[in-house]
Amino acid sequence: MPGQTRRTADGGPGPVDAASRRVAGHLRDAILSGEIAPGERIRQEEVAERFGASRLPVREALRMLEAEGLTESQAHKGAWVPRLGRHEVDVIYQMRERLEPLALAESLPHLTEDDVHRIGEIQERIEANTDLAEFLALDREFHLLTYSGCPIDQLSSMVVRLWNSTQHYRRAFMYLSGPGRRWVVNAEHRLLLDAIERRDAVDAERHLSGHIRRTRIELSRHPEVFEGTTP
Amino acid sequence: MPGQTRRTADGGPGPVDAASRRVAGHLRDAILSGEIAPGERIRQEEVAERFGASRLPVREALRMLEAEGLTESQAHKGAWVPRLGRHEVDVIYQMRERLEPLALAESLPHLTEDDVHRIGEIQERIEANTDLAEFLALDREFHLLTYSGCPIDQLSSMVVRLWNSTQHYRRAFMYLSGPGRRWVVNAEHRLLLDAIERRDAVDAERHLSGHIRRTRIELSRHPEVFEGTTP
DNA sequence: CTATGATGCTTTGGATCCAATGATTGCTGG
DNA sequence: CCAGCAATCATTGGATCCAAAGCATCATAG
Numbered sequence: 399m400p401g402q403t404r405r406t407a408d409g410g411p412g413p414v415d416a417a418s419r420r421v422a423g424h425l426r427d428a429i430l431s432g433e434i435a436p437g438e439r440i441r442q443e444e445v446a447e448r449f450g451a452s453r454l455p456v457r458e459a460l461r462m463l464e465a466e467g468l469t470e471s472q473a474h475k476g477a478w479v480p481r482l483g484r485h486e487v488d489v490i491y492q493m494r495e496r497l498e499p500l501a502l503a504e505s506l507p508h509l510t511e512d513d514v515h516r517i518g519e520i521q522e523r524i525e526a527n528t529d530l531a532e533f534l535a536l537d538r539e540f541h542l543l544t545y546s547g548c549p550i551d552q553l554s555s556m557v558v559r560l561w562n563s564t565q566h567y568r569r570a571f572m573y574l575s576g577p578g579r580r581w582v583v584n585a586e587h588r589l590l591l592d593a594i595e596r597r598d599a600v601d602a603e604r605h606l607s608g609h610i611r612r613t614r615i616e617l618s619r620h621p622e623v624f625e626g627t628t629p
Numbered sequence: 630m631p632g633q634t635r636r637t638a639d640g641g642p643g644p645v646d647a648a649s650r651r652v653a654g655h656l657r658d659a660i661l662s663g664e665i666a667p668g669e670r671i672r673q674e675e676v677a678e679r680f681g682a683s684r685l686p687v688r689e690a691l692r693m694l695e696a697e698g699l700t701e702s703q704a705h706k707g708a709w710v711p712r713l714g715r716h717e718v719d720v721i722y723q724m725r726e727r728l729e730p731l732a733l734a735e736s737l738p739h740l741t742e743d744d745v746h747r748i749g750e751i752q753e754r755i756e757a758n759t760d761l762a763e764f765l766a767l768d769r770e771f772h773l774l775t776y777s778g779c780p781i782d783q784l785s786s787m788v789v790r791l792w793n794s795t796q797h798y799r800r801a802f803m804y805l806s807g808p809g810r811r812w813v814v815n816a817e818h819r820l821l822l823d824a825i826e827r828r829d830a831v832d833a834e835r836h837l838s839g840h841i842r843r844t845r846i847e848l849s850r851h852p853e854v855f856e857g858t859t860p
Numbered sequence: 861c862t863a864t865g866a867t868g869c870t871t872t873g874g875a876t877c878c879a880a881t882g883a884t885t886g887c888t889g890g
Numbered sequence: 891c892c893a894g895c896a897a898t899c900a901t902t903g904g905a906t907c908c909a910a911a912g913c914a915t916c917a918t919a920g
Contacts (some may be wrong), residue, residue, distance in 0.1 A: 417903080475871090497727060672901075672902095
């Protein structure tokens with residue numbers, strides 16, 4: 399799952415990746431892929447041993463992930479992946495409905511023709527794809543690419559953060575709902591892509607907010623997503 | 630400037646404050662009060678010596694502040710307070726226009742009668758006050774109190790983050806514009822407060838987004854705010 | 861048999877020391 | 891006199907060691 403490693407700072411020509419950022423990247427992938435589930439605790443020493451580093455960069459990595467909404471921590475009690483409730487996920491999707499159209503509008507003027515072309519290619523791969531994990535990765539890549547021209551760091555990082563913290567529930571939802579309504583996603587993506595190609599910010603914002611809103615409402619009809627995995 | 634110290638985690642019954650959180654609190658106050666200006670670099674050792682700690686908790690504190698949008702950092706190049714441009718601040722205000730009404734709507738049902746009463750008291754102190762620094766602190770306290778019932782951590786912390794990163798420019802703007810349009814703020818606050826007392830989320834959201842929007846537009850007419858302090 | 865308190869064990873937080881990287885400054889050659 | 895290069899210095903990143911706080915278990919008394 400490349401492309402979203404190295405987020406917070408170091409965005410520029412940063413030549414090296416410090417150990418703390420490397421550990422953060424591995425941990426991020428582990429959380430986003432579902433290997434570490436919500437509610438699960440993260441022990442510093444275990445992570446340090448796994449990635450061949452000392453505990454210190456692990457601590458810094460956990461702070462970075464905390465900034466991205468991927469972990470929570472409390473003094474002397476450790477860190478864990480936050481477990482979200484039904485209402486919490488619903489509100490986070492409402493935040494996406496309000497923020498991502500703005501990110502798209504800010505990004506649109508800066509997207510190159512090549513960028514738009516790549517977005518179209520991703521959509522073709524989405525339509526040809528059948529694997530669930532790959533669909534999630536491609537969908538994420540599709541949307542984040544549409545925001546990639548946004549020059550406002552605060553906005554970009556908040557959008558990524560919202561995607562991160564709901565990734566697990568999106569996966570659980572897609573798993574439950576099956577591929578039956580995949581065509582709706584494709585239609586929405588196609589309309590969004592067309593608006594982007596026409597550089598029509600108004601249409602793009604409308605299609606995007608509708609896309610997120612529909613997902614939120616369908617997701618809210620699967621309450622079983624939020625009850626699972628109670629050890 | 631109390632009330633906003635100890636943000637990120639530890640929100641619950643956290644009994645102690647670790648040294649890193651204490652350092653983060655002091656640094657946060659220093660940045661929000663303007664003592665450390667945008668663009669200024671922060672040297673770890675200097676901070677460590679100043680607050681009587683080792684460099685390690687300072688490093689963790691800088692990560693926490695990075696999470697709150699108060700600092701930026703790059704590997705082997707250190708940390709500094711980010712300097713924002715005119716357009717960047719404008720977009721951040723647009724983010725506020727979209728997010729804070731949602732935070733208010735989520736908060737409203739959970740605000741107690743006592744909360745609402747305290748908000749009214751703060752507004753009275755705002756109207757009686759003449760000092761600029763105190764106005765900024767009270768205004769911040771007013772708005773954050775209206776969001777204090779919001780149970781969605783992600784939303785609350787994002788709102789605080791947006792307030793944090795624009796605090797310096799808000800102060801510069803208030804300093805330039807003078808008290809001449811203070812009455813507009815008071816009128817908007819009064820209408821907002823009334824809607825809150827009536828538990829009218831629709832009205833409250835409208836007044837709030839209008840309040841932020843007007844501030845954004847007046848702020849955008851003072852480009853000199855963003856050019857100052859070039860050493 | 862249960863509840864309460866003390867003790868040890870695990871895990872995190874902090875301090876000091878060492879290594880690596882970036883910037884600055886001085887030197888040398890054109 | 892200026893440009894480029896190299897060496898030194900300041901600053902950050904990382905590893906190891908030590909202290910403190912939570913948590914669980916076990917023993918003991920009611």
